[in-house]
Amino acid sequence: MTLARRAIEDLRWVAAYWPDLAASRLPDVIQTWRTGTLTAEAREERDALARVERYERAEDAPGQTPAPVKVAVLDILSGVLADAYALAFHLAQAAYCPVMEPPSTAFADARPYLARSVALLYALDDAERILDGLTRSRTADDSSATTSEAHRLSETLAWAYRTTRRMIGIVASALGLLYDGQALDVECPWCRGVTPQTPAGGARTWRVRDLLGTKACSHGHPDRRFCDRCPQQVVIVCENDTCEPESKYVGTWWRGHPCWPVTEWEWLAKQVRNDAQMSANSH
Numbered sequence: 001m002t003l004a005r006r007a008i009e010d011l012r013w014v015a016a017y018w019p020d021l022a023a024s025r026l027p028d029v030i031q032t033w034r035t036g037t038l039t040a041e042a043r044e045e046r047d048a049l050a051r052v053e054r055y056e057r058a059e060d061a062p063g064q065t066p067a068p069v070k071v072a073v074l075d076i077l078s079g080v081l082a083d084a085y086a087l088a089f090h091l092a093q094a095a096y097c098p099v100m101e102p103p104s105t106a107f108a109d110a111r112p113y114l115a116r117s118v119a120l121l122y123a124l125d126d127a128e129r130i131l132d133g134l135t136r137s138r139t140a141d142d143s144s145a146t147t148s149e150a151h152r153l154s155e156t157l158a159w160a161y162r163t164t165r166r167m168i169g170i171v172a173s174a175l176g177l178l179y180d181g182q183a184l185d186v187e188c189p190w191c192r193g194v195t196p197q198t199p200a201g202g203a204r205t206w207r208v209r210d211l212l213g214t215k216a217c218s219h220g221h222p223d224r225r226f227c228d229r230c231p232q233q234v235v236i237v238c239e240n241d242t243c244e245p246e247s248k249y250v251g252t253w254w255r256g257h258p259c260w261p262v263t264e265w266e267w268l269a270k271q272v273r274n275d276a277q278m279s280a281n282s283h
Contacts, residue, residue: 003161004125008118010164011087014080015114017171021080022109024175025073040198076174078106083167084113087160091120094156095127121160128153180210184236189275190258191243205240211254235259236268 081103092099100116131150184206187193193203211233237259251260260268
């Protein structure tokens with residue numbers, strides 16, 4: 001699959017989820033956010049800022065009156081719209097086609113620009129194949145101009161694909177669709193979270209991983225993690241390099257780290273609960 005075709009699939013995916021993203025800006029729409037992992041320094045800085053904010057808060061301070069919409073989602077919507085318009089603009093220039101009018105507001109519907117980019121990418125994909133054939137059939141002296149045009153078009157399509165990949169990540173993250181790499185707020189019962197950064201223990205070293213997530217989808221989807229026909233191998237991994245449970249407690253190993261597939265998650269949760277109960281009783 002060419003870069004142009006991959007970018008097309010990405011844009012169709014973004015367009016399909018645009019209504020969900022737009023609806024998530026409303027306060028009454030429940031939204032799932034992935035919880036990030038903070039270092040001790042980042043947590044200390046966040047807490048200090050929160051203390052200053054509470055000290056300086058007044059009746060007319062920002063945040064005292066709830067916004068009618070989720071401001072963070074508005075930022076995401078405007079960012080996706082900006083990317084969609086930039087794609088439509090630059091692809092139209094590359095195809096020597098008329099350029100669409102810019103959005104009327106920062107929160108306009110991005111789908112017309114996404115659809116325009118899809119149409120332009122189809123045309124540019126055909127143009128790239130034609131230029132490639134002309135470059136191969138001509139002599140070195142005759143093909144210099146054609147080669148230059150082919151190189152320019154190739155760079156444009158590579159930029160377009162990088163842009164659509166970024167858009168996929170932004171929308172998927174905003175809607176809570178990405179679980180690969182998600183950190184779990186659980187202390188590993190075997191290594192106790194003892195790492196070089198946290199020698200006293202307590203680090204959150206468990207992450208959800210899709211071990212097949214980096215492989216290509218065989219059904220034409222731009223990202224196999226969103227394909228309901230591709231097999232998935234989702235596991236919980238303890239990413240602490242020093243974690244080495246006894247073999248009877250390990251489902252399997254991945255890149256030298258113990259991990260447990262979905263079929264063992266119920267058993268794994270029981271181990272965590274039992275460990276927490278034992279720790280509570282010891283105190």
